[in-house]
Amino acid sequence: MGLELRNLSKHFSVRTDQGKATVRAVEGVNLEIPAGQTVALVGESGCGKTTIAKLALMLEQPSSGAVNFDGKSLGEMSRSEIKDYRRQVQAVFQDPYASLNPRLTVRRIITEPILAHYSPDRVTLNARVAELLEIVGLPAAAADLYPHEFSGGQRQRIAIARALALNPKIIILDEPISALDVSIRAQVLNLLMDIQEKFGLTYLLIAHDLALVEHLSTRVAVIYLGSVVECGPSEQIFSAPQHPYTQALLNAVPRPDPDYVPKAADGFDDTGSALEPPSGCKFHPRCPYAMAVCKIDNPPLLKLPDGREAACHLLTGPHAAQM
Amino acid sequence: MSATPLLQVENLQTHLHLRRGVVKAVDGISFEVNEGETLGIVGESGSGKTMTCLSILQLLPIHGGGKIAGSVRLDGEELLQLGEEEMARRVRGPKVAMISQDPMTSLNPVFTVGDQVSRPFLYHKLVKTVRDAMVAAAAGLRRVRIPSPERRLKSYPHQFSGGMRQRVVTAMAIACSPRLLIADEPTTALDVTIQVQIMSLLRSIQNDSKVGIILITHDLSIVAGLCHRIAVMYAGRIIETGKVRDIYRNAQHPYTQALLDAIPHLGRKRRRLAAIPGQPPNLMDLPNGCRFAPRCPRRMAVCDEYPPATDVGGGHTVNCWLAAKQ
Numbered sequence: 001m002g003l004e005l006r007n008l009s010k011h012f013s014v015r016t017d018q019g020k021a022t023v024r025a026v027e028g029v030n031l032e033i034p035a036g037q038t039v040a041l042v043g044e045s046g047c048g049k050t051t052i053a054k055l056a057l058m059l060e061q062p063s064s065g066a067v068n069f070d071g072k073s074l075g076e077m078s079r080s081e082i083k084d085y086r087r088q089v090q091a092v093f094q095d096p097y098a099s100l101n102p103r104l105t106v107r108r109i110i111t112e113p114i115l116a117h118y119s120p121d122r123v124t125l126n127a128r129v130a131e132l133l134e135i136v137g138l139p140a141a142a143a144d145l146y147p148h149e150f151s152g153g154q155r156q157r158i159a160i161a162r163a164l165a166l167n168p169k170i171i172i173l174d175e176p177i178s179a180l181d182v183s184i185r186a187q188v189l190n191l192l193m194d195i196q197e198k199f200g201l202t203y204l205l206i207a208h209d210l211a212l213v214e215h216l217s218t219r220v221a222v223i224y225l226g227s228v229v230e231c232g233p234s235e236q237i238f239s240a241p242q243h244p245y246t247q248a249l250l251n252a253v254p255r256p257d258p259d260y261v262p263k264a265a266d267g268f269d270d271t272g273s274a275l276e277p278p279s280g281c282k283f284h285p286r287c288p289y290a291m292a293v294c295k296i297d298n299p300p301l302l303k304l305p306d307g308r309e310a311a312c313h314l315l316t317g318p319h320a321a322q323m
Numbered sequence: 324m325s326a327t328p329l330l331q332v333e334n335l336q337t338h339l340h341l342r343r344g345v346v347k348a349v350d351g352i353s354f355e356v357n358e359g360e361t362l363g364i365v366g367e368s369g370s371g372k373t374m375t376c377l378s379i380l381q382l383l384p385i386h387g388g389g390k391i392a393g394s395v396r397l398d399g400e401e402l403l404q405l406g407e408e409e410m411a412r413r414v415r416g417p418k419v420a421m422i423s424q425d426p427m428t429s430l431n432p433v434f435t436v437g438d439q440v441s442r443p444f445l446y447h448k449l450v451k452t453v454r455d456a457m458v459a460a461a462a463g464l465r466r467v468r469i470p471s472p473e474r475r476l477k478s479y480p481h482q483f484s485g486g487m488r489q490r491v492v493t494a495m496a497i498a499c500s501p502r503l504l505i506a507d508e509p510t511t512a513l514d515v516t517i518q519v520q521i522m523s524l525l526r527s528i529q530n531d532s533k534v535g536i537i538l539i540t541h542d543l544s545i546v547a548g549l550c551h552r553i554a555v556m557y558a559g560r561i562i563e564t565g566k567v568r569d570i571y572r573n574a575q576h577p578y579t580q581a582l583l584d585a586i587p588h589l590g591r592k593r594r595r596l597a598a599i600p601g602q603p604p605n606l607m608d609l610p611n612g613c614r615f616a617p618r619c620p621r622r623m624a625v626c627d628e629y630p631p632a633t634d635v636g637g638g639h640t641v642n643c644w645l646a647a648k649q
Contacts, residue, residue, distance in 0.1 A: 044517075190598055
């Protein structure tokens with residue numbers, strides 16, 4: 001039970017000053033999201049995290065490769081299987097001010113997914129709404145109010161209730177707390193952890209806040225310009241990052257400690273462009289350890305002795321000994 | 324450090340008179356910033372940190388019904404008595420400049436970067452010709468370490484990345500060598516890797532020019548490495564202020580402690596976070612006593628009265644009865 005991305009790619013054609021071009025938003029991503037775990041996708045803006053989420057939600061069709069659910073590719077599913085898949089996979093988005101329809105009551109918002117799939121009688125439906133509101137810690141009276149009558153944290157609870165309405169197996173969390181106030185974030189985070197335990201949910205977490213990722217996730221995939229550069233258990237990645245990009249990301253994170261100064265890597269000014277990705281290893285123009293081979297060969301994602309995967313000539317190629 | 328502070332704010336009140344009632348956005352705050360010093364103002368949205376800075380610059384929304392009271396002195400001169408013309412010509416730009424949160428909205432998309440960065444030089448008559456202004460603009464872009472600045476002058480904002488745009492905004496802010504720089508969440512919209520760079524840019528500008536900086540943020544970890552002193556705001560008031568080490572190592576106010584505990588920090592994995600229950604109060608209907616009391620885990624009967632500022636040593640002051648009692 002779980003999701004599996006197999007050699008997944010998504011290319012978009014765009015028009016630029018120089019004519020037509022292709023944005024390689026996602027490029028050959030292999031990733032397993034085992035049941036009951038929280039897998040986080042981290043990387044800078046524009047690296048393809050959200051495109052991967054959209055592919056998993058079937059909001060985009062892959063250019064090549066596949067998303068497999070329970071061993072079956074989404075592209076090969078029948079209509080009824082797809083309908084079932086949509087029941088199993090739900091999402092919570094970043095901005096609860098944008099993701100809830102302001103013209104619907106909370107009851108309509110929460111019951112919309114249920115009514116799209118089933119036709120329960122009114123008593124059952126109302127009981128389910130009350131149950132869902134209780135799970136996310138809102139009073140039953142909230143059902144007949146409109147989104148604008150709630151604060152950001154409460155709105156995110158409504159969005160979570162909607163995501164839970166169909167008893168999904170997988171929830172995709174796209175920056176679930178970054179739009180919320182600092183003092184409210186912990187409440188929503190704790191709620192997400194509680195419902196994961198209670199319902200055995202699988203999370204695919206997209207976040208740029210690395211402290212949040214360390215807190216919530218069991219596995220981490222670091223994405224750079226559409227490809228996974230390092231992937232493994234959360235503890236391994238955070239305690240001993242191996243890929244130079246992961247190291248640079250972690251070094252940049254500020255800490256609530258006046259004696260800690262985050263390190264800025266030299267030449268780290270610009271995130272690369274997925275429109276004209278560099279040759280060889282896409283990270284080499286920003287990499288402090290770049291070698292001649294990095295400009296020519298793109299290193300494959302290979303398993304390291306400790307079980308994690310990384311794509312770097314320093315770690316996996318013939319130059320590995322130099323590290 | 325000079326004897327008179329660069330900026331001295333006393334009992335500043337900014338109330339917005341709306342049809343629905345009076346929003347006490349800033350409700351009697353006092354602080355100072357010295358030359359070459361960075362003050363971090365930390366608080367949640369709605370705590371009044373941005374309104375404080377807009378009040379210093381007298382840039383309140385025109386239709387907001389804003390009324391400012393109190394005193395804001397820059398180099399000893401009272402700013403609140405200056406008219407709009409004097410504020411525009413003499414204060415905003417040459418003396419106080421601001422970097423706003425989102426570099427996408429603070430730059431005009433239909434003008435080139437050169438047009439926009441050269442404008443302060445022309446407006447404040449630092450140069451005579453447009454050609455000289457462009458030369459000055461290129462020098463400004465070089466100061467914020469934008470590569471090949473002469474060429475970049477002809478580019479439009481959308482041709483820059485987020486971090487580069489924030490550098491452009493910074494170049495405009497420091498164009499007239501201001502005495503005070505207000506940075507309102509300058510890195511919130513940026514990736515961590517770029518965040519560090521903007522922060523180190525601000526630090527190096529301060530080392531070169533001794534500019535005083537007010538850094539506004541909601542994230543205590545961002546300001547830790549950059550600020551000398553911190554003021555924590557809650558519901559329109561400063562509830563704790565002190566040197567950066569005192570705040571991080573020895574926070575006295577339950578709200579400051581809660582803020583430090585409520586966000587995950589790298590390398591400190593825990594199962595559950597200590598959530599702060601409830602919501603910040605409505606600024607139109609504030610409690611008489613301590614404004615954090617309804618959410619405070621250590622609330623007492625005396626909290627129905629507003630706690631006085633208590634100095635707990637070394638300029639570290641707290642508005643909390645817990646500190647006052649000791």
